[in-house]
Amino acid sequence: MSPTVTHLVVNLIQVAFLLVFAPLLKGVLERLEEIIQGKRGPSVFQPYRDIYKLFGKDEIVSQDSTWVFRFAPIIHFVMPIFVVLLIPALTTMPLFFAFMGDMLSVGFYLSLGGFFIALAALDTGNVYGPVGASRSRMVGFLSEPAAILVYFTLSYVANSTIPYVVTASWAQSWASMLEPAHLLVVIAFFLLILADEGRIPVDSPSGKVEIAMIGHSNYLEYSGTSAALIKWGGALKLMVLMIIFLNVLVTPWGLASTLHWADVLWAIPKVLAKMFIFLVALAVIESSLAKLRLFRIGEYLAAAFVICLFAMGVRLVGIA
Amino acid sequence: MMPASFDIAYALDGFFAAFFVLFSVGIVVARQMRGALFLFVLHALALTASAIVLAIALDSPHLGWVALITFSTKAIAVPLVLRWAAGRKLHERREVDHVLTITFSLLIAAVLALIAWVTIEPLVQAIPGRPFAAINLPTGLIAIFFGAFTVTVRREAMVQLMGLLVMESGAFFASISIVNDLSVIAEISAAVDVPIAAMVIGLLIRNINRVAGSTRVGHMADLKEHN
Numbered sequence: 001m002s003p004t005v006t007h008l009v010v011n012l013i014q015v016a017f018l019l020v021f022a023p024l025l026k027g028v029l030e031r032l033e034e035i036i037q038g039k040r041g042p043s044v045f046q047p048y049r050d051i052y053k054l055f056g057k058d059e060i061v062s063q064d065s066t067w068v069f070r071f072a073p074i075i076h077f078v079m080p081i082f083v084v085l086l087i088p089a090l091t092t093m094p095l096f097f098a099f100m101g102d103m104l105s106v107g108f109y110l111s112l113g114g115f116f117i118a119l120a121a122l123d124t125g126n127v128y129g130p131v132g133a134s135r136s137r138m139v140g141f142l143s144e145p146a147a148i149l150v151y152f153t154l155s156y157v158a159n160s161t162i163p164y165v166v167t168a169s170w171a172q173s174w175a176s177m178l179e180p181a182h183l184l185v186v187i188a189f190f191l192l193i194l195a196d197e198g199r200i201p202v203d204s205p206s207g208k209v210e211i212a213m214i215g216h217s218n219y220l221e222y223s224g225t226s227a228a229l230i231k232w233g234g235a236l237k238l239m240v241l242m243i244i245f246l247n248v249l250v251t252p253w254g255l256a257s258t259l260h261w262a263d264v265l266w267a268i269p270k271v272l273a274k275m276f277i278f279l280v281a282l283a284v285i286e287s288s289l290a291k292l293r294l295f296r297i298g299e300y301l302a303a304a305f306v307i308c309l310f311a312m313g314v315r316l317v318g319i320a
Numbered sequence: 321m322m323p324a325s326f327d328i329a330y331a332l333d334g335f336f337a338a339f340f341v342l343f344s345v346g347i348v349v350a351r352q353m354r355g356a357l358f359l360f361v362l363h364a365l366a367l368t369a370s371a372i373v374l375a376i377a378l379d380s381p382h383l384g385w386v387a388l389i390t391f392s393t394k395a396i397a398v399p400l401v402l403r404w405a406a407g408r409k410l411h412e413r414r415e416v417d418h419v420l421t422i423t424f425s426l427l428i429a430a431v432l433a434l435i436a437w438v439t440i441e442p443l444v445q446a447i448p449g450r451p452f453a454a455i456n457l458p459t460g461l462i463a464i465f466f467g468a469f470t471v472t473v474r475r476e477a478m479v480q481l482m483g484l485l486v487m488e489s490g491a492f493f494a495s496i497s498i499v500n501d502l503s504v505i506a507e508i509s510a511a512v513d514v515p516i517a518a519m520v521i522g523l524l525i526r527n528i529n530r531v532a533g534s535t536r537v538g539h540m541a542d543l544k545e546h547n
Contacts, residue, residue: 175330178328180337184338299421302422303349306345306429306430309434310430313434314338317438
């Protein structure tokens with residue numbers, strides 16, 4: 001096979017990996033939380049059934065909505081797929097999209113989906129949509145400075161903003177994993193993932209009260225195929241963030257170092273195992289913390305920002 | 321000492337130093353007394369871990385003693401004294417009064433950290449032959465700043481006492497990288513001071529609590545006569 005074809009095949013494997021396993025990870029997370037909370041919940045395959053069921057249903061669209069409402073779920077669904085082409089999901093070898101976008105573009109793609117969802121929530125004129133949209137934008141703009149600082153700290157360490165190069169620079173030695181800057185960035189990024197995904201200290205994903213929702217009331221108006229895309233897209237986004245967190249930052253091991261298809265396929269269980277450990281940690285955190293009050297989210301995100309600032313400071317003064 | 325193992329020790333020391341700073345800033349902004357106390361224990365454990373790493377890396381049994389003494393006083397004795405001083409208040413009242421908002425305190429803490437890094441830089445250059453000073457000196461100074469900051473912005477006697485102890489831990493964290501051959505007697509006498517200071521202030525806090533019915537010292541300004 002010519003190199004181009006190999007790269008294409010590996011890229012397709014990456015996308016398939018994302019599409020196939022994202023709902024499973026969501027199901028596993030929900031199941032783990034139910035086990036910890038002593039509940040008897042649905043099986044780990046429930047998200048697949050939900051998505052399948054929604055695809056078969058009719059879709060109702062408000063007369064007063066515009067193209068934005070129809071368009072937003074597609075953007076929300078497609079953006080994580082773009083992102084997975086840019087990041088080391090299964091291989092440490094840069095694939096040919098690797099140098100087309102750096103970490104800032106990853107952040108841009110992910111926030112573009114959120115932006116369109118917020119617009120769509122405003123679009124229908126639903127009572128709760130605009131409330132959720134403005135709240136999720138509030139969390140978004142408060143977490144933005146911290147997110148940008150995370151990217152800059154990472155690129156400062158690796159001398160590059162390309163995720164593959166960052167992975168390579170952390171994976172060099174155990175000692176580099178223990179650097180204070182690394183630890184602080186990991187903690188800050190984890191706080192940001194929780195905020196961005198609407199997980200527990202910031203927002204309650206299983207909450208059913210519209211008035212208390214932050215991000216989840218954005219999706220209330222969707223039905224049928226669009227709702228399926230939103231659900232699937234949400235699972236994809238969580239998985240992409242996990243890939244960035246685990247493969248680029250915390251555990252840059254277990255990835256395929258060649259582009260042979262067997263190597264790439266063997267990386268899948270290893271990456272899934274890492275994700276399982278991450279999900280256990282996430283489930284424990286979600287089950288043991290309480291949701292923050294809305295106006296305390298600023299403090300939470302300020303903490304993430306300051307931790308990043310420490311990381312940057314440690315690098316800048318050249319201590320480690 | 322082999323360079324490779326030194327690298328690992330240096331990295332480990334940095335790792336614990338990061339936790340030390342993190343828990344110190346946690347004490348500055350923790351909203352609840354119990355949370356602050358929990359962070360204080362973790363903070364003492366980070367100090368102990370750094371002392372153990374230094375003891376092994378510098379092959380210094382004295383630092384081993386320091387680690388043991390630090391663990392028994394700061395991670396066990398002092399928290400017990402603090403619990404005793406706070407009494408039921410620890411579980412009763414959850415929120416701690418702040419002079420500044422938490423967000424603002426966090427930003428000031430970041431500025432303090434940057435100041436500490438910049439000011440300590442020439443000092444680190446001035447003492448060659450102390451490899452861990454590059455990490456421990458600035459980290460210790462940051463903790464001293466954070467402790468002083470806690471004393472300033474918290475209106476709660478318990479947490480102010482914790483701030484004082486954070487300052488002391490910061491001084492310890494800095495000093496273990498410079499002086500690693502102090503005799504054990506000096507270490508013990510320095511270490512015994514800490515629980516005694518905590519005890520004395522704890523007694524004071526209990527008395528304040530008994531007389532005023534609260535340890536929110538911020539409210540005591542009202543007792544002053546206005547003229």
